[in-house]
Amino acid sequence: MVVDSLPPANDTDCRLLAYQVLRRVAAGGYADLTLDAALRRSALASRDRALATELVYGSLRRRASLDYALAPCCRQPLATLEPAVLDLLRLGAYQLLFLDRVPAHAAIHSSVELTRQLRLQRAAGLVNAVLRALQRRQPQLRWPTAEEDPLGWLTATLSLPDWLAQRWWNQYGLQPAGRLAACLLLPAPLTLRVNRLQTTPAQLLAQLAEAGYAAEACRYAVDGIRLLQPVTDLTALPGFASGAFQPQDEASQLIAPLLQPQAGQRLLDVCAAPGGKTCHLAALTHNQADILAVDLHAHRLRKLEQGARRLGCQRVQTLCLDMRLSDACLPDAAFDGVLVDAPCSGLGVLRRNAELRWRRQPDDIADLAQLQQQILQQAARRVAPGGRLLYSLCTTTPEESDAQVAEFLRRQPDFELEPLQDRLPPELLDAQGCLRTCPSVHDGMDGFFAACLRRR
Numbered sequence: 001m002v003v004d005s006l007p008p009a010n011d012t013d014c015r016l017l018a019y020q021v022l023r024r025v026a027a028g029g030y031a032d033l034t035l036d037a038a039l040r041r042s043a044l045a046s047r048d049r050a051l052a053t054e055l056v057y058g059s060l061r062r063r064a065s066l067d068y069a070l071a072p073c074c075r076q077p078l079a080t081l082e083p084a085v086l087d088l089l090r091l092g093a094y095q096l097l098f099l100d101r102v103p104a105h106a107a108i109h110s111s112v113e114l115t116r117q118l119r120l121q122r123a124a125g126l127v128n129a130v131l132r133a134l135q136r137r138q139p140q141l142r143w144p145t146a147e148e149d150p151l152g153w154l155t156a157t158l159s160l161p162d163w164l165a166q167r168w169w170n171q172y173g174l175q176p177a178g179r180l181a182a183c184l185l186l187p188a189p190l191t192l193r194v195n196r197l198q199t200t201p202a203q204l205l206a207q208l209a210e211a212g213y214a215a216e217a218c219r220y221a222v223d224g225i226r227l228l229q230p231v232t233d234l235t236a237l238p239g240f241a242s243g244a245f246q247p248q249d250e251a252s253q254l255i256a257p258l259l260q261p262q263a264g265q266r267l268l269d270v271c272a273a274p275g276g277k278t279c280h281l282a283a284l285t286h287n288q289a290d291i292l293a294v295d296l297h298a299h300r301l302r303k304l305e306q307g308a309r310r311l312g313c314q315r316v317q318t319l320c321l322d323m324r325l326s327d328a329c330l331p332d333a334a335f336d337g338v339l340v341d342a343p344c345s346g347l348g349v350l351r352r353n354a355e356l357r358w359r360r361q362p363d364d365i366a367d368l369a370q371l372q373q374q375i376l377q378q379a380a381r382r383v384a385p386g387g388r389l390l391y392s393l394c395t396t397t398p399e400e401s402d403a404q405v406a407e408f409l410r411r412q413p414d415f416e417l418e419p420l421q422d423r424l425p426p427e428l429l430d431a432q433g434c435l436r437t438c439p440s441v442h443d444g445m446d447g448f449f450a451a452c453l454r455r456r
């Protein structure tokens with residue numbers, strides 16, 4: 001299906017827009033970027049934009065639950081259906097099962113109409129029959145419970161892929177894994193990092209209140225503000241254009257301060273783009289540190305540069321480099337602080353990347369761990385004596401966190417682990433003194449890990 005050849009969405013077809021985005025995601029796109037681009041191009045009213053957004057994220061997050069409910073209503077196995085038709089069924093099923101505000105007849109009728117509009121007439125009868133069967137069966141639909149069928153509870157009721165359900169059950173225990181899975185079905189909170197180069201949290205909170213936005217200070221991140229209402233257009237918030245804030249999860253805001261950056265230092269951020277933490281380092285040092293921001297991807301570094309300009313960050317230089325292969329392009333002099341915010345399995349940010357739970361595969365974790373260790377080893381060579389190497393991730397798998405730190409220390413005897421008790425409250429620390437956050441435990445923050453390694 002070539003999505004661009006379809007007619008553009010108008011006021012009545014938020015379902016068409018949602019369908020187009022799902023097809024793009026199936027072809028490898030990112031749900032958030034694809035949806036943002038589609039909404040920018042569309043003329044949908046704000047209520048329809050909200051429905052399209054809900055349909056995209058809801059049907060992606062709850063895909064396994066939808067398939068569990070749809071399977072007995074369809075004569076053939078779901079896996080043998082045309083992928084486009086299966087997406088139409090999932091969209092219809094999501095409205096039937098999880099959206100109170102859409103009447104059942106509207107959910108079914110609009111799905112059948114959309115099937116025809118997409119020139120999939122041959123499937124219109126099937127879509128109609130399957131969704132009507134689901135509507136009939138809905139009152140008797142029984143979702144697996146933790147007591148009767150623990151794995152079914154995590155996979156069908158709470159919509160985790162099998163491998164992740166098993167992994168989290170082993171890692172956290174059944175009930176905590178279920179609480180985490182349930183939390184990851186909800187939208188992530190919108191959190192802003194106030195840019196101290198431009199304003200203060202008190203000033204921005206006052207500006208937001210004046211503009212009619214409900215918001216509050218974050219519990220852990222000193223410069224964090226959490227919006228208490230959905231916001232569809234960030235750029236419309238007061239202070240966006242003047243660089244008063246950067247959208248950044250609260251857990252992510254805890255990372256840069258752990259390096260204890262100081263004015264006058266030389267800092268290196270080796271997996272820097274799109275620059276959330278680079279810009280935070282610039283703010284923490286009042287633009288008085290030299291920061292070199294390195295990333296593998298030039299297009300992502302362009303985003304970092306744009307963000308740094310908007311926020312008024314100075315003394316930030318960028319360098320496009322594969323940190324695995326060689327650090328020959330880096331300046332010779334060592335750095336006082338090095339941040340390795342490494343590419344990772346991203347299991348701590350599944351709420352923000354709705355497609356990731358289906359795209360991530362169990363074998364990726366070992367591959368990513370290998371990549372992280374290579375980057376860490378290269379980065380370590382640039383840390384000055386007494387300097388810090390901060391390793392952070394938006395995941396908490398043991399392979400990418402504890403095991404990685406242990407392997408690093410084994411290979412780098414002149415480094416030691418610096419516990420973070422002086423920088424963080426005890427509830428955010430693990431037994432080794434590393435940061436470890438979990439969305440279902442720590443006030444809805446994303447799941448992050450960070451370890452501070454200090455060169456003797």
Ligand SMILES: C[S@@+](CC[C@H](N)C(=O)[O-])C[C@H]1O[C@@H](n2cnc3c(N)ncnc32)[C@H](O)[C@@H]1O
Pocket residue numbers: 270271272273274275276277278294295296297300321322323324341342343344375
């Ligand atoms: C978790 S993201 C970094 C997020 C960033 N620190 C922030 O706060 O906005 C990981 C980054 O690592 C980069 N990356 C992946 N492999 C790399 C490599 N071999 N060398 C350098 N950067 C790499 C990716 O392009 C990606 O931008």
